Amino acid sequence: MRAILDDKNLLLAEDALRIFINETSPKPIGVEEVDILDSLNRVSAEYVFSPIDLPPFSRSTVDGYAIIDSETPGEFTVIDKISIGEYKEIEIKDKEAVEVDTGSIIPENATAVIKVEETERKGDKIFVGRKVRFGENIGFIGSDIPKGFEILKPGEIIKAEKIALLASVGITKVKVFKRPKIYIITTGDELIEPGKPLQKGKIYESNSFYLYAKLKSEGYEIIGYTHVRDDKELIKEELLKGLDLADVVILTGGTSAGEKDFVHQVIRELGKIIVHGLKFKPGKPTILATVKGKPVIGLPGNIVSTVMITERVINKYLSIVAGKELTDEIKVKAILLNDAKADKNRYTYLPVYLFKKDEKYFALSIPFDSYMIGTFSVADGYIGLEPAEEHKEGEEVYVYLKRLDLRPTYIGEEEPKLLKLFSEFRKIPLGSYPALKALKYGIGDVIVISSLYDNSISGEYVYKRKILQNGNGEKIVGYHDWIGLSRMIQNSSIKLRYISLSPNFIGKATVIAPDTIISEGKEIGEEKLIIVCKDEYKSKLKTLS
Amino acid sequence: MRAILDDKNLLLAEDALRIFINETSPKPIGVEEVDILDSLNRVSAEYVFSPIDLPPFSRSTVDGYAIIDSETPGEFTVIDKISIGEYKEIEIKDKEAVEVDTGSIIPENATAVIKVEETERKGDKIFVGRKVRFGENIGFIGSDIPKGFEILKPGEIIKAEKIALLASVGITKVKVFKRPKIYIITTGDELIEPGKPLQKGKIYESNSFYLYAKLKSEGYEIIGYTHVRDDKELIKEELLKGLDLADVVILTGGTSAGEKDFVHQVIRELGKIIVHGLKFKPGKPTILATVKGKPVIGLPGNIVSTVMITERVINKYLSIVAGKELTDEIKVKAILLNDAKADKNRYTYLPVYLFKKDEKYFALSIPFDSYMIGTFSVADGYIGLEPAEEHKEGEEVYVYLKRLDLRPTYIGEEEPKLLKLFSEFRKIPLGSYPALKALKYGIGDVIVISSLYDNSISGEYVYKRKILQNGNGEKIVGYHDWIGLSRMIQNSSIKLRYISLSPNFIGKATVIAPDTIISEGKEIGEEKLIIVCKDEYKSKLKTLS
Structure with missing residues (x-):
């Protein structure tokens, strides 16, 4: 059993980073x-x-005639032409003009250029009808x-x-x-290489893929990456190899404090752990260390933790090694559509969906746990909250924006037929609660609300589905609490975020779900899905039976 | 002499782009x-x-014991352990528990996991002191x-x-x-390859460097780039070669409507010009065309025009060829520190310096002409204004942000000694006017104001310099109108943006400048530079004589 990294003894990421920087004095490689x-x-x-x-000479900013301004208005004799790129040593006299292009060097003693369209030309004569200003239409040397x-x-x-x-x-x-050279070592017996068949109890390895892509996109050189089993000697061997080749070694997994957490043991044996554990969610079991005078970073095995610690902490450290100046991080201000709350001890990042309306942003915080790479990476951005920080619906928060999905949005109850109908939409099938918020704030394009959640809403179309009950045990599997049916089955034991997952639980618990999701069961009621739809998408609804 | 592209007949960029898209039906290559x-x-x-x-199985979200929740509180016998990555076919009985790691698969019939730190273990027994919820600490399959x-x-x-x-x-x-393949042809006899000696009247070629880097950074393949003289046959030859190799050909220079503008002539002869000229500043003489069924784009020779037309117009077209979805462009809202005004007929882009204070941005619009690549590319961003749009100081505008310079800022009069003292600062030596605005809005770190501009200001330090007059002619070269000395020489004929350029004009006009810039001349007055400085930089000022 693992020893536990106690929240009370951990550091905030910014303090940890400062200490790590002080201890390792990172600087560019060369x-x-x-x-x-x-x-x-x-x-x-x-x-x-x-x-x-720049410009390296005084030049005309227009197509026209270079003249001496004090002679205007008046008639001038065109004595020559200087095309762009040409140089001619010409000194003009009072009543003389030289034709020039935009960008042409002007004669040394010319004091203005008159635009061609402001002159009348007859043969070699031009007439300038107004007083021209000294310096007019000249881009002076160095201007x-x-x-x-x-x-x-x-x-x-x-x-x-x-x-x-x-x-x-x-x-x-x-x-x-020079680009910092980085060596990546992922560890964990539970990891299977993507592309191979997934075995029970195992998950696909994704840390190395993320780190490779992310660090490359930051301009760093990935000098090597490898996956090793949870074997202390193998990890030691790879770490030493990495230290030979790279400026920084990053490991993932095995960073907690237990007996099977070999990464922390290996680092402790070979070098010095400077920081172990951060008040940071997701990403607590992070190690900042030095081995043989080089920085060694241990990231949690959890992919979302690796993403967030890399983005918010490690990247700042590597920026120093890369010699990058500090940059301004652009956050967008957004109005929260629902409450958001941090862990009481840790700085907490929460993914959000974003909506934009009249240059204003709205953020829907998504229920989240740190293993949820899917949820996290389809989100438009995330918010960062101080330990114990809370925000209520309607309050403004800053969002770290990843990329806003600009497709029209389907938001509300999960219904396969409707989702298929709006297949090219952004889909947020997270139930009636966010759908009602969308209605309230005037966002979203197709909004689907369950009559079981709120029967006061009227929409363009009503889609009916039967509610089935499969099984009779006391453990009930039903909707997530955002979702309409939760009113009907308040005693449900497991609230699913996606009701399409219901069939997984048939035979293990009593499953309550619509007939469009589970095909068998006793009919226990009916649900009306009320669809509020922007005009341009109403025609699609007509195809519904 | 060139024919002129008359503003009245031009299209707005968005209309031009729509027409070009309609005519060429751009789509991904493959x-x-x-x-x-x-x-x-x-x-x-x-x-x-x-x-x-995802997750592919129901897993524990903590280190602990998998149990059946209905038996809590109570004592359990630990019958086995499932480590992370392991799979064991275990069915637990009511009073049995299986030790699990964070991420371990849980026994099929387990209904909750209790955290290790919430149990007491003696031998193979654990004691759970509270009622545990069904589903607690389980990350269900698909959750x-x-x-x-x-x-x-x-x-x-x-x-x-x-x-x-x-x-x-x-x-x-x-x-x-597939990445769109692009062929770049720059034209213009006035252009010299960087690295070679600059000849009088010529400038360095930079369009191909910009286009190569910019289009590469957008993920496009530069299949070739070349520079050709202003020679119709050579341009034709290169265009045909480009059309053979590439999906899109981009030319620069020769896009206006005159007899020496060969690019437009060649395109017209070989294909069809769809749009010629945009209500766009900088960037009017732009050509959108097709030759042999492929899009051909003619950009102005002027580098800033090429930058802006590429960024705001061409890039949108190429995005379609690349298959990129529409993206949300992030603009920041900023308070103007000075007035800003568009060309009366054309959509106008103006570079700005930005300041950030308490998450608010302030924008200083910089005097600008379309040949000013230096001014444009050291700016932090730019604003875009509709034809004839005007904004006053204090109004809010949207800024397209390039990269905010986060160094402390020196703003105000240009004085070599002070600029050297604050050499690591961002330097905006554009005179007393923006310096006073900085003071008013509480931005900037070292603010330098001339007593000739405003003698009511008191600062931490006063730096005196003598004003010299060199020459006696009626043409006077002095400061730009933003700058303090303009009060003294209101009749100056050329107002320089940077007074360090004054020596260029000695012998050609009467030059009035401080003794720190020009060494010879008649003393005609004294100027006091008043320095308002943040506390942390005051020590630097003490080193001034």
Whole structure:
């Protein structure tokens, strides 16, 4: 049996990170010079200042005639033309003009350019009908940026626009920090490689896939990744190999404090554990350590914990090793559609579905446990709450946005026929409670509410289904408490989030579910699904029998 | 001389895009299957539904003992242990318990798990002191997501978390849209390859660098890129070559309507111009066309125009060719620190510096012309205004955020000594006007105001400099109108944005500038720079003489 990481002795992630940084003094690995075309998304290791004024000469900003402004209004003789890219050593006299393109260098002593459409030309004469201002339509040398202007700074991630600017000032190479090399070791006898048949009691390994993709997307080099059994010697061997090859080694699984948690034992034997356990949910059993002078990070075996600890904690540490500057994290403000509550001891992240209406966001917090990678990764974002923090429906929270699903939304009761009808919609079949909130806040496109939950609602269409009872035991399997039928079976023992899971429980408990989900059972009632639907989708409903 | 694209006949970008889409019916190129590890940032070409319930079995969510809840409180005999990953066919009796790990499969007929820390164990007996709920600490089969749940949809860009989810349900391969192949042709005799010496009248070529990096970062394949002289036959040859190799050809330069604008002529001869010219600033001379049934896009030669048209127009078109779903664009709301005004006929983009204070953003719009790639690419973001739209200081606008510079900010008068002292700061040496706004809104860290602009301000430190006049002509080169000295030289003919550019004008006009910028001239006055500084930076000021 495992020893327990007691919440009371744990650190908040930010404190843990500070201590880990103090102990390990992370810094960039080194510097290399690359062509600017290869510098996309690399991290600048230097200040770059413009070696030239930009533009490098005074240029015309229009197609027109370069003149001396004090002679306007008046007639001018066109003595020459300077096309874009050309250079001619011309000194104009008072009544002379030189034709120029947008971008052409202007004669040294020209003081203005008059637009071609503001002139009348006859032969080599032009007439300017108004007073022209000194400097008009000239982009003076350096008027964009002067020589010496800072165009890149250490830590900056180089984007396409900056590459354009580097090229514009003639720079072709730039010094960047070397990519940190990372070695990934996943552990756990319970894990099966995806693609192989799943055995009873085992789950598919996904940590290495996540870490590989995530760390690569951050610009780090995955120097190796491997899965090892729960075997202390094998883990030790791989850790030592990883330390040879990489700048940082990340392990997953075996990070709790028990006798079979070999990762923490191996790290303890070979090096020093600096932090063990965080006030963080999901992700408590996290290890921050050093072995042979290199940082070693132990992540929980739980995939959602690995995702969140990587995103919110480890990534910040690796950013320092990569030399990245601090960045501003964009959060969107959203109105909560339901209550949200943190663990009383731990900083808590909760996934949310988002809705956007008139540039305002609304967030539906989703019932969640830390093993729920499906729930977590189909969410649009998540909120972060301090230990014991609570928010009520209608309050504003900040949401870390992943990607907003912009499809029209089906929200409400889970009904196979309706879900099929709206198959191209975003589907949130989490019952009548969120459906009523959608109605209240004017969001959602197809809203499906059970008459058993609220029979005061009227909608465009009513879909009836029979309620069946399969079995007679005292343990009742029914809907999740968000869902309409919970009113009817308040004594249900297991409340399912998705009633499509009901058939799994037939024979093990009394299952109460609609006839569209379970085919056999005693009819115990009827449910009306009231459908409130935006006009543009009403035609679909007509195809319902 | 060029023909002019008259604003009145142009289309708004959104209308142009709609017409171009209607005429060319863009769609994805094809589908390929990739390993999920190679699917990062690729575009899903299919719906993927979970082939299994997740979790695939009912599991314990804690370390503890699986029991039958109806026997609690009471004493139980521990008959076996199921470790995580193990499977044992065990049926427990009423007073029996099986030890389980977090994640272990539970015996078929167990109805709850009691946490280890809530039990007392003596030998093979445990004592449970309270009533345990049916289903307690069990993560039921499918309680995360049920079999058939949508986990990926066509058009979705595949991120690390989704790769984790695909692995978690055992999927190893995924169908993605093929990357669009793009051929880039830059034209223009005025362009010099970066790295080579700059000749008078010419500028460095940067369009191909920008397009290469930007389109690559969007996940497109650059099948070739080349620069050609302003030669109709060469442009034709390259365009035909590009059409052979690529799905889309992008050209830059020569897109206006004049006799030397060969790009538009070549396109017109070989194919069909669908849109010529946009009500868009910067970026009017844009061409949307088809040649040999393939889309051909002509971008303005001007680099900032190429950047903006690519980002706001072309990228939307290419997204369709790439099969990408529509995404929500995140804009941040910001309070304007100065007035901002659009061109009266064209949709106008203006770069801004951003400041963040207590989760609020403030935007300083930067004086801008379309050739200013330096100004544009060091900005934190930009605002987009409808034709003739105007905003006053204090009004809220939406900002397209590029990347917020989080360094402490120096804002105000340009003074070499001060800028050197605060060399690691973000520097906005745009004069006293924005400095006063910073003071008003409580933003900025070191604020430098000229006594000539406002002598009512008191600061931590006063830095004096002499004002020199070099030359005696009637044309006066001085500060930009934002800058303090403009009060002293209201009749200045050229107002420089950066006074460090003053020396460029010595000998050509009367230059009025501080003695820290120009070394020679008649002393005509004194200026006091008043420095308002946050406490933590005051020590730096002490080093000033």
